[in-house]
Amino acid sequence: MSIRTERVAQLIKEEISQTLTRDIETEGYGLLTVTDVIMTPDLRIAKVYISHFQSGKTDDEILSFLDENEKHIRMAVGKNVRLKFTPELRFFIDQTLDRVERLEELIRKIHEDENSR
Numbered sequence: 001m002s003i004r005t006e007r008v009a010q011l012i013k014e015e016i017s018q019t020l021t022r023d024i025e026t027e028g029y030g031l032l033t034v035t036d037v038i039m040t041p042d043l044r045i046a047k048v049y050i051s052h053f054q055s056g057k058t059d060d061e062i063l064s065f066l067d068e069n070e071k072h073i074r075m076a077v078g079k080n081v082r083l084k085f086t087p088e089l090r091f092f093i094d095q096t097l098d099r100v101e102r103l104e105e106l107i108r109k110i111h112e113d114e115n116s117r
């Protein structure tokens with residue numbers, strides 16, 4: 001990524017985070033965190049990665065909630081981040097924490113097996 005796309009991605013990440021905390025009612029969806037934003041080189045599409053903690057909701061329910069509020073979030077981005085075009089927002093669930101937990105579990109099992117021998 002170029003420096004410009006990285007800077008725009010950071011600005012969009014901050015704006016979406018602020019919008020989720022101050023403008024959108026997220027009660028019942030736990031802690032929603034914007035973990036990363038990846039911009040296409042032409043700045044027309046922003047891939048927004050979200051993690052959720054203690055939500056009690058499935059990934060599909062979280063994505064559905066974000067898709068329902070996409071227009072509001074996009075309007076906030078368009079209003080507060082000056083670009084020629086307001087990028088299309090595509091939401092994805094960040095699976096990094098799940099993968100880390102799974103790896104830790106596998107490592108623990110390996111150590112337990114070695115210790116039991």
